[in-house]
Amino acid sequence: MRKILSALLNSITGQRRGNLYGGIRYIKQSEAALTRKFFADNLRRIIVLSLIPLTLLGSLSIFITDRYIRQSVEQNSESRLDQLTELTQVIPSELDSLSLSFDKDPKIKIRLQSILNTSSFTYEELEALFYLRNVIDVPANSKPYIHSIYIYYDNPYGRYLTSRDGMAQLDSSLDKDWLMHARRTGAGEEEFFTELRNLPTSTGPDRFAEVITVYKPFSFSSSGSFQGLIVMNVLPSYFQKSLLESDPWPGSYYYMTDRNGIPLVHSESFPGVVPMKDNGARFSYNEAWVNVKDVPRLAWKAVSVIPSAALYSLPSTIVRITLALCLLSLLLSAAYALWITRKNYRQLSQIIHVLDSADAAGDQVPAMPEHIHDVYELIVRNILQTFLEQKYLRVQLSERQARMELVELKALQSQMNPHFISNTLHSIYWKTFQLTRSPNEACLMIERLSDLLEYSLRAADEAVLLRDELTNVRSYVELQRTRFGSRLTDVWDIGDGTEECRVVKISLQPLVENSIHIGFESEQRLTVKIKSRLENGRLKVTVIDDGPGIAKERLAHIRRSLENNALTGKHVGLANTSKRLSLHYGSGGLLRIMSREGSGTAVTLIFPQEPF
Incomplete structure (x- = not known):
C-alpha cells in the first residue's frame, strides 16, 4: 500500500520514486508550484474537451458558408446577367422586323424612297405615307421601352419617317444630330452601333429625354457608306427598373456598356465603370468580384460588381462569433479548472493530514470519513486505512520474502551450473578413450554433446552468425546419426x-x-x-x-x-x-x-x- 500511495503522490508532484514522507514534505514546501501544476493539468484537459470541438465546428461552418455563399453569388449574378441579356435582345429583334419591311421588302423600300425624293406629295403618296407610318407606329406605341423610331433613305431634302411626327425634315426638326453621328460612327458594314444621348423633345425645362439610340444601317455603297438607316431610340429607364431589382448584396451594382465601354444603363449605386480584362468573364478588381457577359449582336456588355466584403460578411460574422465563443469557453474553462484545482488540493491536503496524524499517533488510526463522495475519500477510506493500520508490515514482509527468494535462486543456479556438466562430460570422454585406447562411438557422442553444450554457453548474445548456427546443427545431426546410422x-x-x-x-x-x-x-x-x-x-x-x-x-x-x-x-x-x-x-x-x-x-x- 505504501508503494501505491507513493506512486500516487509522485504522479501528482512529479517527483521521482523515493521516501513517502519526503514526498509529503515536498508537497508542504511547494504548495504554490503544486497548485500551478494542478491548474495547468486541469485547464489543459478541459480546453481539449471544449475548444477543439468548438474550433472544428466553427471552421467547418466557415468553410461551408463561404463555399455556399460564393456559389450562390455566382449563380445569382450569372442568372441576373442572363436576364439582362435576354431583355436587351428585344431591341435587335424589333430592328430586324423593321429591316424586313424597309430594307428587304422592295415595294415598301421603293415607295418610301420615292416619297422622300419627291418635291410635292400626291394623294396616293400621302395615303402610302400614312400606311408606312403605321408600320413603325405599331412597335413604337406597343413596346414600353421604345421612345421613337426613324426610317431614313438618302434624299436631297433631308427627309425621314418618324413614329412621332410622321414625315420630318432634319433642318426643321428638334433632333438634328443623329444622322451626323451615324455618318461619323457608322463607317463600315456594322450590323448595329449605339449612342447614349439626350434627345430634344420640346423647348420647355424638361425638353430632353435620355435615350439609347441604336442604329441599323443598310444598303451600303461600294465606298462602305450606308444609304439607308433604321434608328430606334430606346428608353434606358425601362431597363433601369430591372437593374434596381438586381442588388441583393450590400454595395453590389449592375450596369451595361456599349462596345466602347460607355455606360448605357446602370443600377442606382453605380460608382463608375470597371476596367475590363482579357483573362475571362470573371475576375477580381479593387476588392470586388466582377462578372461580365457579352450581349450578342449589340456588342454590349452586361457587368455585375459584388464587393468581397459582401461575400465574406457572413463568414466574418461566424469567425467573430467563433472567436468570442472560444474566448468565453477559455474563461469558463479557466474558472472551472481553478475550482477543481482548489477542490483537489483540499482533498490531497486531507490525505496528507491523515498520513501525518497516523505517523504522529503511533498505533492509533485516525478517524476516517464515514461517507464516500469522491475518489479521494475512497483512497482515504480503503487504501490509506489499510496502509496506516499495518504500519509498513506488509512492505517489510515483502522485502524479506524477496531476499529469501533471491538466496534460493542463487542456490539453485549454483546446483545447475552448466560448466560443471561440461567438465564432467570431458572427464567421461577421456575415461571412455582410456578404456578402448582409441576413439569410439561413445567418445564421438560425448564430444559432440560437449560441443552443443559449449555452444549454448559460449555466446551471451542472442544473435549469432548463420555459419555458427549451422555448425551447431551439424554437430547435433552427427550426434543423431550415431544413433540412427x-x-x-x-x-x-x-x-x-x-x-x-x-x-x-x-x-x-x-x-x-x-x-x-x-x-x-x-x-x-x-x-x-x-x-x-x-x-x-x-x-x-x-x-x-x-x-x-x-x-x-x-x-x-x-x-x-x-x-x-x-x-x-x-x-x-x-x-x-x-x-x-x-x-x-x-x-x-x-x-x-x-x-x-x-x-x-x-x-x-x-x-x-x-x-x-
Missing part, C-alpha cells in the same frame, strides 16, 4: 552470402530435433534438408523433412496455437522458437509451417537483417 540423411542447401547473416541463437536445432524425433516414430528412413536464402533484406531458413507430415486439422490447430502462444505437446520447440523470434524482432509471423499428411513438413524461419 544410414537411416538418417541430411541435405544442406546454403545460399550464397547467407552464412554471414545473423540469426537468433539455437533457433534451428529445435526444428531439426522435431523432424528427427517425430519422423522416426513412424518412418524407417528420414531425410532432413536445411535450406537458406536471402530475399529483400530478410533471411529465410527452411527445415524440410519427408516424415509422416501433419493432418490438415492438426496443422490448422498448430497455426492457431502459434498465433496465440498456446502450443504444447510434441511441438513445444515450435512454440518456443516462434515466441523467441517475436520477442527478438518485435513482430509476429516469423515462423511459417507447411505440411501435408504422408508427404512431410517444412518449417521456415524469417530473420530480418537489421542491426542487432
